[in-house]
Amino acid sequence: MILTTTPSVEGRPVQEYLGVVAGEAIVGANLFRDLFAAVRDIVGGRAGAYERVMEEARDTALKELAARASELGANAVVGIRLDYETVGGGASILMVAATGTAVRLEAR
Numbered sequence: 001m002i003l004t005t006t007p008s009v010e011g012r013p014v015q016e017y018l019g020v021v022a023g024e025a026i027v028g029a030n031l032f033r034d035l036f037a038a039v040r041d042i043v044g045g046r047a048g049a050y051e052r053v054m055e056e057a058r059d060t061a062l063k064e065l066a067a068r069a070s071e072l073g074a075n076a077v078v079g080i081r082l083d084y085e086t087v088g089g090g091a092s093i094l095m096v097a098a099t100g101t102a103v104r105l106e107a108r
Contacts, residue, residue, distance in 0.1 A: 001066045002076035002105070009076060009105055018072040018102040023064030025057040025096045028088075053094060058082060061098040074102035 002009055061082070069077045080100035087093045 001070060001074070003062060003066060003080055003100070004076070004078055005080045007079050009078065012076075012105040012108070014078075014103045015106050016104040018069070018074050018104060020099060021065055021068040021072070021074075021077060021102045022097060022099045023061040023066070023068065024098075025060035025064070026087075026093060027053055027057050028093050054084070054096070057094055057096040058098070061096045065098045065100060069100075069102035072102045074104055076103050076105045077101065078103055 002012075008014065062080075065077060065080070077100040080098060083097045083099075085095045085097075087095055
């Protein structure tokens with residue numbers, strides 16, 4: 001499955017547009033990670049724990065997106081957009097949404 005943020009795949013014309021697909025991941029940040037990130041923000045440096053959580057959430061959303069596209073018979077998703085939002089009390093929950101257009105590309 002080809003996943004791309006571009007509207008097309010070079011050298012592979014779109015045979016059929018199959019529709020918009022989406023994948024979501026919602027993860028909670030635990031208290032220890034929140035406190036550690038706050039300390040890191042105060043003293044400087046990167047918040048590695050949050051980076052890993054965001055990476056896992058993004059990967060989950062993209063896998064879900066690809067699975068839904070595959071169910072439609074797609075071999076690619078073009079025009080992918082990733083959105084990150086915090087929700088819940090104190091913004092303690094991270095939501096990642098991936099959307100794009102499922103397509104069937106011409107075979108090579």
